[in-house]
Amino acid sequence: MGKSSGVQQNKPIAEELWYADLAKLSNDELMRMYTMIKDGRYEFAKNAWYIPIGGDQRCPIMVAKGFRSPDTLAKMAEFQNTAKALEEEYRNFIDAWDFGFITTKDIERAVLKILEERNIEIAERSQ
DSSP states (O other), X not given: OOOSSSSOOSSOGGGSHHHHXXXXXXXXXXXXXXXXXXXXXXXXXXXXXXXXXXXXXXXXXXXXXXXXXXXXXXXXXXXXXXXXXXXXXXXXXXXXXXXXXXXXXXXXXXXXXXXXXXXXXXXXXXX
């Protein structure tokens, strides 16, 4: 798993392990993630899986899955359990994100590629 943002790699994005994890998401989940990236007002957190202290700290997978940051102790415990399960299922993507091997631009391109392969077209709004 090489750095996507620094030096150009010869490996096509679709062959990256993190891309395969991303491709497991539904169209709705991919669109939720894509919308947050394009909106530009939300910064995805890194290493914020178990104890999201101080505001809204969700990684791209948590956002895609529609999970909100917990606001009670009971919700915190549920969030942590959910995070552990998702971390196992999406290990390659999460590691690539947390260790800085991929950027939001890489994720955006990958989401567009996955949706294109599924014959889903995204029409951009004009500003």
